[in-house]
Amino acid sequence: MRAEALKGHLDGLLLATLEHGPQHGYAVKEALCDATGGRLDLPTGTVYPALHRLERAGLIKGSWSVVGGRRRRTYELTEQGRRSLAGARDHWQEFAAVMSAALGGGPWPATN
Amino acid sequence: MAGHELIERHLRTLAERLPDPVVDELTDGLLASYDDQMERLGDPDAAAQAALADFGDADSVTAAFIRASSARQAAFTLLVAGPIVGLSWGATIVTANGWTSAIPLSSRLAVGVLLGSAVLLLVTAIRDQRHYRTVRLAALGGAGTVAVLDTVMLGTVVTLVPPPSLLLLVALTGSVARIMLAVRAIPAVIARQ
Numbered sequence: 001m002r003a004e005a006l007k008g009h010l011d012g013l014l015l016a017t018l019e020h021g022p023q024h025g026y027a028v029k030e031a032l033c034d035a036t037g038g039r040l041d042l043p044t045g046t047v048y049p050a051l052h053r054l055e056r057a058g059l060i061k062g063s064w065s066v067v068g069g070r071r072r073r074t075y076e077l078t079e080q081g082r083r084s085l086a087g088a089r090d091h092w093q094e095f096a097a098v099m100s101a102a103l104g105g106g107p108w109p110a111t112n
Numbered sequence: 113m114a115g116h117e118l119i120e121r122h123l124r125t126l127a128e129r130l131p132d133p134v135v136d137e138l139t140d141g142l143l144a145s146y147d148d149q150m151e152r153l154g155d156p157d158a159a160a161q162a163a164l165a166d167f168g169d170a171d172s173v174t175a176a177f178i179r180a181s182s183a184r185q186a187a188f189t190l191l192v193a194g195p196i197v198g199l200s201w202g203a204t205i206v207t208a209n210g211w212t213s214a215i216p217l218s219s220r221l222a223v224g225v226l227l228g229s230a231v232l233l234l235v236t237a238i239r240d241q242r243h244y245r246t247v248r249l250a251a252l253g254g255a256g257t258v259a260v261l262d263t264v265m266l267g268t269v270v271t272l273v274p275p276p277s278l279l280l281l282v283a284l285t286g287s288v289a290r291i292m293l294a295v296r297a298i299p300a301v302i303a304r305q
Contacts, residue, residue, distance in 0.1 A: 024140065024141070024144075025137060025140075025141045026140070026141040026144040026145055027144075029141075030148075041166075043166065043167060043168030043172065043173075044141050044142070044145055044166055044167045044168065045138065045141075045142075045167045045168035045172065045173035045176070046168055046172065046173065046176045047141075048134070048137060048138060048141065048173075048176075048177070049173075049176040049177045049179070049180040050176075050180065052134075052177070052180055053180040056182060067140075070136075070139065070140045070143060071136040071137070071139075071140060072137075072140045073133075073136075073137045073140070
């Protein structure tokens with residue numbers, strides 16, 4: 001699946017990968033790929049700008065550490081991020097229900 | 113840095129375009145990806161090519177960082193606000209026959225130069241997709257120039273005390289709002305290196 005198809009949903013997906021604990025950028029990308037059975041394999045380099053945007057919005061918080069001699073930035077959800085994730089889930093369920101109803105193949109209601 | 117020549121070349125390109133902390137983070141991600149590919153493929157050249165293909169080219173990564181940057185967002189907001197505030201001032205000057213005022217030509221030219229510089233800097237910040245530092249500096253310069261320009265307009269009104277009108281009130285409010293936007297944007301742009 002291409003990144004463009006995720007427009008409007010990428011933030012929720014990234015927040016969901018951080019729900020169970022802190023992760024660095026590459027681990028976030030791998031978690032998304034694993035969780036979707038490889039169908040959602042975003043370019044690693046484009047995950048980082050999205051994480052920076054979420055951090056600036058106060059939804060995640062980053063911190064530096066040194067692992068194997070390399071500087072690593074790890075991200076975790078903030079309280080605001082948890083609330084945003086819950087909102088994204090509610091919004092998705094509502095959206096999916098509407099789309100499923102519309103595309104489900106049933107007859108369209110008469111308009112006149 | 114343990115890695116591969118291809119990986120190091122890619123990181124050097126990114127280092128020319130992006131701030132050091134961002135490059136440190138990308139280095140960690142790219143090398144982690146390379147390590148993973150080495151485990152899967154066992155061949156350094158194949159692993160480096162797979163890691164780079166998975167990572168994305170330098171142009172796409174740089175453009176994604178620039179699109180998400182506070183500098184570009186601030187420049188966009190200020191540029192969009194420009195025509196609204198500019199039209200308010202234009203209408204105010206036309207209806208008040210402002211061109212007959214005692215403002216010297218050199219001052220009018222200086223305002224024109226400030227306006228042109230602000231537009232040029234903000235457009236540069238929005239259009240450049242490859243040079244993060246250029247975008248940041250252009251956004252900073254543009255925001256500063258807009259703040260100075262609006263301050264000059266407010267100062268002119270205070271000095272000349274033109275007859276009050278609804279258009280003048282709209283123009284003054286627009287300038288004050290834009291100064292606040294510019295002043296609020298500057299620390300955020302500086303802080304994000």
